[in-house]
Amino acid sequence: MKKIHVTTKINGDTVEFLCDPRETLLDVLRDRLGLTGAKEGCGTGDCGACSVTVDGRLTCSCLMLGVEAEGHEIGTVEGIADGEELHPLQKKFIEYAALQCGICTPGILVAAKNLLERNPDPTEEEVRYWLAGNLCRCTGYDKIIRAVLDTAAEMREAS
Amino acid sequence: MNYYKPATFDEAIAIASGAEGITRILAGGTDVLVQMRSDIVTPDTLIDIKAIDGVKDITRAEDGGWTIGVAVCGAEISEHPDLPREWPGVVEAIGLIGSTQVQGRATPVGNLCNASPAADSVPALVAAGAEVTVQGPNGPRRVAVEDIPTGPGRTSLQKGEIITALHLPPRGKGGGDAYQRFIPRTEMDIAVVGCGVNLRVSGQVITEARMALGAVAPTVERVRGAADALVGTKLEDSALDALADLAQAACNPIDDKRGTVKFRTHLAGVYARRVAKIAYERARAAQ
Amino acid sequence: MALDEYKPQKGGSELETDHQFKYVGTRPDRPDGFDKVTGRARFGADMYAPGMLHAAILRSPHAHARIVRIDTSKAEAMEGVKAVVTRADFSKNVPFAPGMAGEFWNILENVMAGEKVLYDGHAVAAVAATTPLIARDALKAIEVEYEILPHVTDVDEAMKPDAPVIREGAADKSVPEGMHPNVVRYHESGHGDVEAGFAEADLVIEDHFTTEATHQGYIEPHACLATLGSDGKGELWCCTQGHWYVQKVCAALLDLETANLRVTASEIGGGFGGKTTVFIEPVALALSRKANRPVKLVMSRSEVFRATGPTASASMDIKIGMKKDGTITAAKGEFRLQGGAFPGAPMEFTAMCAFACYNLKNVHQVGYDVMTNRPKQAAYRAPGSPMAAFAVESVIDELCNRLGLDPIEVRLKNAAREGTKASYGPTFPRIGLVETLEAAKAHPHYSAPLKPGQGRGISCGFWFNHGGETSVSLALSEDGSAQVMVGTPDIGGSRASMALMAAEVLGIPFEKIRVTIADTGSLGYNEISHGSRVTYASGLATIKAAQDAVRKLRQRAADKWGIDVEAVDWVDGCAVPSGPNAGDFDPLPLAEITKNMGATGGPISGHYEATPEGAGVSFATHIVDAEVDRETGSTRVVRYTVVQDAGKAIHPTYVEGQFQGGAAQGIGWALNEEYIYGPDGRLQNPGFLDYRIPVASDLPMIDTVIVEVPNPGHPYGVRGVGETSICPPLAAIANAVSNAAGVRLRDLPMRPSRILEELEKQQGDA
Incomplete structure (x- = not known):
C-alpha cells in the first residue's frame, strides 16, 4: 500500500506527512513528527497517556488513524505552554x-x-x-x- | 489495507460492495482501531464515512423524533441542547461508553455495529424503540435497532450495506427512559449487566413499557414481557418483582472473566428494579 | 556499616536527627518537573537513532509446549526485514543451576524460550525491520510447530503429586524430600513453642487465605534502543530501575565484556519493582548485532501483561492464638507462593514479614516457592509482604471482633518495639510502629461517625527496606553550583531528595544543585532502585560525597589562611575559622573557594562508594472506610488515611505521594486486580480494560500522616518509604468490608460476586 499524504495543523503549525493508513495518529506524532510528548501506554484507548485534542475535542491519539488528521487541528502537550511561559x-x-x-x-x-x-x-x-x-x-x-x-x-x- | 474516504453513501456502498476480504466502516474507530492494534482484525478495506455530508448532524425529524448522523460522537450527543432532556436514558447510555477521550470519537452506531452483547448504548436504544436506516446496493430500509446484532460481533447487515442514520422516535408526553449498568469500577469497564427501560405514564399509571438488557445473552435482549408486567401498574413492589423475575428469566449469559451466569442473572433483577424506578420518576415528571 | 560512621564530622554540618534542617524537610519544586510537564522528558520509547530498526517479538500462544520446529525463512525473506533471532543467537555459556543460583540461566530462558515454552506469552523469536508494521507482519510469517504439554497455573494444583512438572532439577537443597519437583525453594523460621502458645490462648483462629497475582501496572511499557556491533561494544538506552543490573545481565546473556556495554537509564514511567528485570534488552541487542543497525524494541501493553511482572499469587494458612486481654500467645503461618515458570516467588519475605509487626514469644512460619505455567514473577512493591499482611491482619481483626477488643489497642498491646526479637530473627533497633498506631488512634478519621452500610477497617504493615551497593559523585563548578551524579533511576522525585540532602551538607541553595542519573560508563556500580533504598542509600552516599567535597573545601580555606584544616568549620555554606582562630578571618563562601579551585589545587569533587547496611525497617497503620452495596456486592472506598513512619521525610510532598500511591495500588489489589487464566492456561485479561487498576473516579482523597521516628542507620534518620504503604491496604479493606457487611473475605480480589456469595451464605445462615 502506498503511503497517503496528509496535511494537518499541529499546535497551530501546518504540518504535512506521509503515512501508511494503518498508522495511528500517535504513531505519526511520535515516529514521523518527533512529538514524543504523547505516550503509548496501551494502544487501545484504556490509559489516556496519548491524549490529544482534535478540533478542540479530547481524544486518544492511539484511537485515530494518522490519515484521519487531514484537515483537522491537533493539540498536544507540546503546545500547552505559551512560549517560555508554562500553562x-x-x-x-x-x-x-x-x-x-x-x-x-x-x-x-x-x-x-x-x-x-x-x-x-x-x-x-x-x-x-x-x-x-x-x-x-x-x-x-x-x-x-x-x-x-x-x-x-x-x-x-x-x- | 486500503483506506477510502468517500464523499457520499452511494460511493461508500459501491466500495463496500466491490471489496474483497474484510471490510470495516470507520466512524469513531474506537473499536476498529483496537482490533487492528490487537491483531484481532486487520481490515483489507477501511471506509471512512466522516467526509459524507450530514453524518455529523443531529436533526429534528418530521414526526418530532430525532435523526442522528452516523459520525456524531457521544460527547456531541451529550452536549446537545434538547436530546438529553428528551431521551435522558439513551444519552446516559451513550455517555457511558468509554472515557472522556472515547466519547470524543465513539458513535452509537459504531457501538451497535460492533455487536457486543455488552454495548452500553444498545439496550437504551432498543428500549427507546430506535431504528436505523440501512442503505445498500438495493436501496434504503428502516430496521429496528434490536434487529441489527445477530450474535457477538455479528450483524444482520449484508455485504455492501451501511447504516446511514440513527432514528429516535418522538418522545411525546409522559415518557421517561433510563439506563444503568453494573461495572466493577466506577468507569472504564465493560458492562457486566446493562439495563434500559423506557416507560410512558398517564398520571401514575404506566401505559407503555419497554425494557432491554445488555451482557446477559449473545445479543442485547429485549424483554418482551416487560409491558405485560408494568402496563396498568403504578410500579408497585409487585410490579417490580414481576419485572425483576422477567429480567432474570430473559437471561442466557455465559460465565466469563467479567461475570458468572449466576452473578449476571442476579444483577439483571437488581438493575431492572433500579432502572425502572428512575424511568418511572422521569416519565411522571414529563407530563 | 558501623554506626559511629554517622557521627558529625568535625567541622562539618551537624548531622543529628534533631538538628534544625535548613533544606531537608522543605518542599521545593522537583528539578525534573519542567521536563515532565512539557512532554520533553525522554522515557524509554522516546529515543531514536539514525538508521534505527524496529523490532517485535513472537510469543507463545500456549501455556506449556515443546518447540518442535521454528522456521524463520519466510520472515527473513521479507523486504525490510534485517534480522531474526531465536535462542540460538544468545550465549551458550550461561550455566543452569537449581533455585536462584541459576538466575542468569532463568533470565535467559525467560528472555527467549529454549526447548519449551513455559507460559502464554513466552518469547520464541524476534524480528528487526525497517518499520514497526513490517516487523509485526514478519512475525506472522514465522512458523512455529508446538507439541502441547499439560499445564498448571494454580499454586495449590502445582504442588499436587500428579501436577505437570515445569522443569526437573529446578529445586534447590532447601526443599524437603518428597515434595513435587515444582516446589523449588523452602523457608522456615521462627522462635519459641507455638503449640504451647496456642494452649495458653483463650481463642485460636485458623484460616485459609488466597491472593491472586497482580501486575505492577506501570503505564510505560518496557522499551529500549540498542546498538551493538560484532566488535562486542554496545550502547543501550532503556527504562529500568537499575541499569548496572541490565548491563551485567545483558553482558552475560550475549557473551560481552560488561564494561563494553554502556547502559543509560531513560526516564522511567513507573516500575514498582517490575522494572528491576530484564526482558527485551538482550533481544534488541542480539538483533542489533545481527543487523548491524540500532534497534528499538517497545512492548505492547498485552505483552507487558503476558510476559512481564506480575507478582506472585499466594495460598496461605494462618493460625493465631489470643488471650481475652488481647495478648497474642502464638502465631503460625504457611505460605505457598507461585512465581511462574521459574524459581523466585518471594515466599521467604512473605514468611518473614507476616508477623513482624508483633512482639511474639512463639512464632513459626514456613514458605514454599512453587513453579507454574505463568510468567516469571517480578518484585512488586514490598514483594511478598502485602499478601502476608492480608492474611495475618484479617485473622487479628477477627480475633478482636470475637473477643470484643479494639483493633488498635490490641495491636498496641502486641506491637513490636525497640528491643523486640523480630519474628524473623533480629532484634529491632528504634522503630516506629507504636507511633503510627498512636497517630492513627488520635486521627479524627478513627473516631469519625460512619454512615449506614459503611464499615471501618485498620491494618498494620511492615517492610524491611534495603541498602545495597551505591556510588555517588559530586562535582563543584567554578560558580559555586554543584552536580550530583547518582546511579539510581529517579522513579518518583528522588532527584529532589538528593538535591535537598546535598544542599544541607554544602550549605548552598537547592536550586544550585543539579542531580543527574549517571549512565554505567560515568559512575561506579549501583544496585537497582528497589527495596525503598534510593533516599536511604543514594541519599546517604550523596551526604557522604558532599561531606567529602566539604572536607576538600575546608582544606582549601585552611591553606589560604595558613591554619590547620581541623581549625576550619563548615557553616551555612562557608568555611569559618574555629577554635583558637575563631574570628581571625572572614567566612569564605563556597563560591569564593571554587572560583579559584583550578589554581589552588584543582577541581573539587566528592565521592562515596559503599554498601550501607543500616536501612531502617518501616511500619505503617492504615485506616479505611468502605461502603458495600448489599444488592450488587460492590465495594467503594469512601475514606482513607495512611499513617507511616518515614524516619525523616526529606521532601515531605513526595513522601506523601509514596504513601498515597501505595494505598491506591493496595486498593486495586484488594478489590479488582487479578490475573485471570482460562482452562487453556492463557491469560484472559492482558489489557487495562479487564486488568482493572483504580481510575480517578474510584478513589477518595488519601489522607496522610508522616510519622518521623529516625532511623539510627542514616545520618538524617531516613527510612525507605516506597514500599510499606502497599502492605496494609489489603487487610484494612477486608476488615472494613467485614465491619460494613458482616462478611469475611478470605480470597482476593474481593470481587462483587465474591462478596455477594458471602452475603448469600450469611442470609442462609440467618
Missing part, C-alpha cells in the same frame, strides 16, 4: 507534586486543560470522572485532583 496547570502540577514518574502527565495535562476550557469551575467529582480515562499508577490521583481544582480556582480569579 497554569503545568505550574500547579509541579508545585503540587501531581506527578511521580511523569509518564501519564502529558495526557493528564491535555485532558485537564480541555476540561477547564469547557468547565472553569468543576467539582471534585467532575474532575475525577473527566480524568477517569487517564490512568496514573503512581499518585493515587490525590495530588492530581487537587492541582486541577486549585488551577481552576486560580484561573477563575485571574479572569
Whole structure:
C-alpha cells in the first residue's frame, strides 16, 4: 500500500506527512513528527497517556488513524505552554507534586486543560470522572485532583 | 489495507460492495482501531464515512423524533441542547461508553455495529424503540435497532450495506427512559449487566413499557414481557418483582472473566428494579 | 556499616536527627518537573537513532509446549526485514543451576524460550525491520510447530503429586524430600513453642487465605534502543530501575565484556519493582548485532501483561492464638507462593514479614516457592509482604471482633518495639510502629461517625527496606553550583531528595544543585532502585560525597589562611575559622573557594562508594472506610488515611505521594486486580480494560500522616518509604468490608460476586 499524504495543523503549525493508513495518529506524532510528548501506554484507548485534542475535542491519539488528521487541528502537550511561559496547570502540577514518574502527565495535562476550557469551575467529582480515562499508577490521583481544582480556582480569579 | 474516504453513501456502498476480504466502516474507530492494534482484525478495506455530508448532524425529524448522523460522537450527543432532556436514558447510555477521550470519537452506531452483547448504548436504544436506516446496493430500509446484532460481533447487515442514520422516535408526553449498568469500577469497564427501560405514564399509571438488557445473552435482549408486567401498574413492589423475575428469566449469559451466569442473572433483577424506578420518576415528571 | 560512621564530622554540618534542617524537610519544586510537564522528558520509547530498526517479538500462544520446529525463512525473506533471532543467537555459556543460583540461566530462558515454552506469552523469536508494521507482519510469517504439554497455573494444583512438572532439577537443597519437583525453594523460621502458645490462648483462629497475582501496572511499557556491533561494544538506552543490573545481565546473556556495554537509564514511567528485570534488552541487542543497525524494541501493553511482572499469587494458612486481654500467645503461618515458570516467588519475605509487626514469644512460619505455567514473577512493591499482611491482619481483626477488643489497642498491646526479637530473627533497633498506631488512634478519621452500610477497617504493615551497593559523585563548578551524579533511576522525585540532602551538607541553595542519573560508563556500580533504598542509600552516599567535597573545601580555606584544616568549620555554606582562630578571618563562601579551585589545587569533587547496611525497617497503620452495596456486592472506598513512619521525610510532598500511591495500588489489589487464566492456561485479561487498576473516579482523597521516628542507620534518620504503604491496604479493606457487611473475605480480589456469595451464605445462615 502506498503511503497517503496528509496535511494537518499541529499546535497551530501546518504540518504535512506521509503515512501508511494503518498508522495511528500517535504513531505519526511520535515516529514521523518527533512529538514524543504523547505516550503509548496501551494502544487501545484504556490509559489516556496519548491524549490529544482534535478540533478542540479530547481524544486518544492511539484511537485515530494518522490519515484521519487531514484537515483537522491537533493539540498536544507540546503546545500547552505559551512560549517560555508554562500553562497554569503545568505550574500547579509541579508545585503540587501531581506527578511521580511523569509518564501519564502529558495526557493528564491535555485532558485537564480541555476540561477547564469547557468547565472553569468543576467539582471534585467532575474532575475525577473527566480524568477517569487517564490512568496514573503512581499518585493515587490525590495530588492530581487537587492541582486541577486549585488551577481552576486560580484561573477563575485571574479572569 | 486500503483506506477510502468517500464523499457520499452511494460511493461508500459501491466500495463496500466491490471489496474483497474484510471490510470495516470507520466512524469513531474506537473499536476498529483496537482490533487492528490487537491483531484481532486487520481490515483489507477501511471506509471512512466522516467526509459524507450530514453524518455529523443531529436533526429534528418530521414526526418530532430525532435523526442522528452516523459520525456524531457521544460527547456531541451529550452536549446537545434538547436530546438529553428528551431521551435522558439513551444519552446516559451513550455517555457511558468509554472515557472522556472515547466519547470524543465513539458513535452509537459504531457501538451497535460492533455487536457486543455488552454495548452500553444498545439496550437504551432498543428500549427507546430506535431504528436505523440501512442503505445498500438495493436501496434504503428502516430496521429496528434490536434487529441489527445477530450474535457477538455479528450483524444482520449484508455485504455492501451501511447504516446511514440513527432514528429516535418522538418522545411525546409522559415518557421517561433510563439506563444503568453494573461495572466493577466506577468507569472504564465493560458492562457486566446493562439495563434500559423506557416507560410512558398517564398520571401514575404506566401505559407503555419497554425494557432491554445488555451482557446477559449473545445479543442485547429485549424483554418482551416487560409491558405485560408494568402496563396498568403504578410500579408497585409487585410490579417490580414481576419485572425483576422477567429480567432474570430473559437471561442466557455465559460465565466469563467479567461475570458468572449466576452473578449476571442476579444483577439483571437488581438493575431492572433500579432502572425502572428512575424511568418511572422521569416519565411522571414529563407530563 | 558501623554506626559511629554517622557521627558529625568535625567541622562539618551537624548531622543529628534533631538538628534544625535548613533544606531537608522543605518542599521545593522537583528539578525534573519542567521536563515532565512539557512532554520533553525522554522515557524509554522516546529515543531514536539514525538508521534505527524496529523490532517485535513472537510469543507463545500456549501455556506449556515443546518447540518442535521454528522456521524463520519466510520472515527473513521479507523486504525490510534485517534480522531474526531465536535462542540460538544468545550465549551458550550461561550455566543452569537449581533455585536462584541459576538466575542468569532463568533470565535467559525467560528472555527467549529454549526447548519449551513455559507460559502464554513466552518469547520464541524476534524480528528487526525497517518499520514497526513490517516487523509485526514478519512475525506472522514465522512458523512455529508446538507439541502441547499439560499445564498448571494454580499454586495449590502445582504442588499436587500428579501436577505437570515445569522443569526437573529446578529445586534447590532447601526443599524437603518428597515434595513435587515444582516446589523449588523452602523457608522456615521462627522462635519459641507455638503449640504451647496456642494452649495458653483463650481463642485460636485458623484460616485459609488466597491472593491472586497482580501486575505492577506501570503505564510505560518496557522499551529500549540498542546498538551493538560484532566488535562486542554496545550502547543501550532503556527504562529500568537499575541499569548496572541490565548491563551485567545483558553482558552475560550475549557473551560481552560488561564494561563494553554502556547502559543509560531513560526516564522511567513507573516500575514498582517490575522494572528491576530484564526482558527485551538482550533481544534488541542480539538483533542489533545481527543487523548491524540500532534497534528499538517497545512492548505492547498485552505483552507487558503476558510476559512481564506480575507478582506472585499466594495460598496461605494462618493460625493465631489470643488471650481475652488481647495478648497474642502464638502465631503460625504457611505460605505457598507461585512465581511462574521459574524459581523466585518471594515466599521467604512473605514468611518473614507476616508477623513482624508483633512482639511474639512463639512464632513459626514456613514458605514454599512453587513453579507454574505463568510468567516469571517480578518484585512488586514490598514483594511478598502485602499478601502476608492480608492474611495475618484479617485473622487479628477477627480475633478482636470475637473477643470484643479494639483493633488498635490490641495491636498496641502486641506491637513490636525497640528491643523486640523480630519474628524473623533480629532484634529491632528504634522503630516506629507504636507511633503510627498512636497517630492513627488520635486521627479524627478513627473516631469519625460512619454512615449506614459503611464499615471501618485498620491494618498494620511492615517492610524491611534495603541498602545495597551505591556510588555517588559530586562535582563543584567554578560558580559555586554543584552536580550530583547518582546511579539510581529517579522513579518518583528522588532527584529532589538528593538535591535537598546535598544542599544541607554544602550549605548552598537547592536550586544550585543539579542531580543527574549517571549512565554505567560515568559512575561506579549501583544496585537497582528497589527495596525503598534510593533516599536511604543514594541519599546517604550523596551526604557522604558532599561531606567529602566539604572536607576538600575546608582544606582549601585552611591553606589560604595558613591554619590547620581541623581549625576550619563548615557553616551555612562557608568555611569559618574555629577554635583558637575563631574570628581571625572572614567566612569564605563556597563560591569564593571554587572560583579559584583550578589554581589552588584543582577541581573539587566528592565521592562515596559503599554498601550501607543500616536501612531502617518501616511500619505503617492504615485506616479505611468502605461502603458495600448489599444488592450488587460492590465495594467503594469512601475514606482513607495512611499513617507511616518515614524516619525523616526529606521532601515531605513526595513522601506523601509514596504513601498515597501505595494505598491506591493496595486498593486495586484488594478489590479488582487479578490475573485471570482460562482452562487453556492463557491469560484472559492482558489489557487495562479487564486488568482493572483504580481510575480517578474510584478513589477518595488519601489522607496522610508522616510519622518521623529516625532511623539510627542514616545520618538524617531516613527510612525507605516506597514500599510499606502497599502492605496494609489489603487487610484494612477486608476488615472494613467485614465491619460494613458482616462478611469475611478470605480470597482476593474481593470481587462483587465474591462478596455477594458471602452475603448469600450469611442470609442462609440467618
